[in-house]
Amino acid sequence: MQVYVEKPKCTGCAHCFDVCPVAVFEMKDRSGPDANNDVAPENDKWKGQTVPEVKTKWENVQDGHKHFQEKYEGGSGGLSVAVQGPACILCQACLIECEGECIVITDDTNNVYHSIYK
Numbered sequence: 001m002q003v004y005v006e007k008p009k010c011t012g013c014a015h016c017f018d019v020c021p022v023a024v025f026e027m028k029d030r031s032g033p034d035a036n037n038d039v040a041p042e043n044d045k046w047k048g049q050t051v052p053e054v055k056t057k058w059e060n061v062q063d064g065h066k067h068f069q070e071k072y073e074g075g076s077g078g079l080s081v082a083v084q085g086p087a088c089i090l091c092q093a094c095l096i097e098c099e100g101e102c103i104v105i106t107d108d109t110n111n112v113y114h115s116i117y118k
C-alpha cells in the first residue's frame with residue numbers, strides 16, 4: 001500500500017492521525033525538515049502555500065481544530081505526513097474524515113482511493 005498527503009490541501013485537522021488504527025500518519029511542523037517525508041509527487045509536496053479554495057473554506061471554521069497552524073499542539077495543527085504508508089490496511093477511516101480531501105492511497109493492484117469529506 002502506498003499513502004501520501006497532498007500537502008497544499010492539508011488543513012492540519014489531524015483527523016487522519018486520530019482515526020488511523022495503524023499509525024500511518026504523523027503531524028509535522030509546516031516549516032520542519034520532515035514535512036515532506038512521504039511519497040507525495042512533486043506537485044503535492046509542501047512548499048509553503050495552501051490551495052486558496054481550501055484555505056477559504058476552512059480558515060474561519062471553529063470546530064475545535066486548528067487550521068493551517070505551524071505546529072501540532074493540543075490535538076491539531078501542523079500538517080499530516082504519511083510516514084508509514086506500507087502499514088495501511090485500507091480500513092478507509094481516514095478517507096471519510098479528511099477535511100482537505102487530500103489523502104491518496106494506492107493499493108497493491110494500483111487502485112487509487114482519494115479522501116472525500118463527509
Ligand code: SF4
Pocket residue numbers: 003019020021022023024087088089090091092093094095105
Ligand atoms: S485507510 Fe489506511 S491510512 Fe487510512 S486510516 Fe485506514 S489504515 Fe490508516
Ligand code: SF4
Pocket residue numbers: 005009010011012013014015016017079080097098099100101102103
Ligand atoms: S485529515 Fe486530511 S486535512 Fe486533516 S490533517 Fe489529515 S490529511 Fe490533513
